[in-house]
Amino acid sequence: MSGSFELPLREDLVGEVSYGAPQLDVAARLNVNENPFAVPADLARAMGDAVAEVAVTLNRYPDREAVALREALCAYIGAEAHVDVSVDQVWAANGSNEVMHQLFLAFGGPGRLAMTFDPTYSMYPEYARDTFTEYVTYPRTDDFRIDVAEARRVIAERKPSIVILTSPNNPTGTALALTDIAAIAEGARQAGAVVIVDEAYAEFRHEGVASACVLLPDHPNLVVSRTMSKAFALAGARLGYAIAADPAVVAALMVVRLPYHLSAVTQAVASTALAHADVLQAQVSLVRRERDALAEWLEAEGFDVAPSDANFLLFGRFGDRAVVWQGLLDRGVLIRQTGPEGWLRVTVGTPEENGMFRAALQQVMQEVDAGQTRSSSQRGEGR
Ligand SMILES: *Cc1c(COP(=O)(O)O)cnc(C)c1O
Helix, strand or coil, X not given: CCCCCCCCCCHHHCCCCCCCCCCCCCCEECCCCCCCCCCCHHHHHHXXXXXXXXXXXXXXXXXXXXXXHHHHHHHHXXXXXXXXXXXXXXXXXXXXXXXHHHHHHHHCCXXXXXXXXXXXXXXXXXXXXXXXXXXXXXXXXXXXXXXXXXXXXXXXXXXXCEEEEECCCCXXXXXXXXXXXXXXXXXXXXXXXXXXXXXXXXXXXXXXXXXXHHHHHHCCCEEEEEECCCCCCCXXXXXXXXXXXXXXXXXXXXXXXXXXXXXXXXXXXXXXXXHCHHHHHHHHHHHHHHHHHHHHHHHHCCCEECCCCCXXXXXXXXXXXXXXXXXXXXXXXXXXXXXXXXXXXXXXXCHHHHHHHHHHHHHHHHHHHCCCCHHHHCCCCCC
16 A cells, blocks of 8 residues: 555544454353354254245345235234234334434434433444434433433433333343333323334243333334344344334335345245244243343342343442453353443353353352452452
8 A cells, every 4th residue: 555545534433443242252152142042953944945945036136125024023023012013013124223223314313312221232322323313321220220200301301302211121131111111102202202112132021021012002102123133043144123103113214224225035034933933932931931040049149130031130249340250251151241330241041051150150259259369359348
């Protein structure tokens, strides 16, 4: 290369780094909330057959509107959340990250505000940045819920165009009460905001906890975002979707999406997985049982554990969480340093992986308690 050239990078992107949860090849990867089970062999074969079938038509662009897939998603939501939705209320894209990015493209923008409640998912500020939307967070309560009266007050005052409620929340696992979501959605409607309920972990919720989908008929500004990355064990396929109370939301997303954004291969794989949703349900049930057992074990070991309706647990509290995180990694167990200072998040894995995590954590805490690490002076507090 000769001559100097300064890239005309957007000023607000200078110094920004890309999303980067470590992808390390260790024995137990419990850091990004994936479903730990491989896709069942029968389902993998059915996906292969479906892909072979579309392969010969790949000279053509895919169905731009992904109608067959959206119909399958309607049927799934009817069965899973017990709500009737029609295809014009459902939208699909490459992961719910793309769905939410599109929602920001349509409902955010310069001079507009997106609001959410911390601690929560780390990607929201990136959608805001990309779309020149102002982004503000207000703190959740000490038990990681949302103070509804306070939320309604700041929504009325700041008049956002987008409010995001994450339930079950990442990284805390907290499911919001339906009455709280409804009250915030009503306040947001009066302020002119759409409310996105990010339900990436919905299928892991406890018995008796309802999906925000049941609120759709009564809240025209509500959009529920979901994904096949977690419960469906399809993080690698990239399929997220949204269910909107108002079909006009879906129409708006069609305006901002890139043409033919969802490949025929993705559509075929996702439709096949939906047709086999029942076999995946068995995995989800096992993960839920493992989660509850792991929460109980952590509590018995003296840790604080945030009640979780997701496939992960936020636990603590550590004087120096980095030491514990590194100690676990040294033993082949990768978890996540995220959430409030002093807490760590572990994804629920297979029973074997969870066993490795328990054994490794006991060893690390013995070291910490014996003062063999830097955090020795602080350990014990709050544990
Ligand atoms: C994992 C996750 C998603 C899903 O992202 P995909 O793009 O569908 O893989 C969305 N929201 C939250 C809060 C998540 O943790």
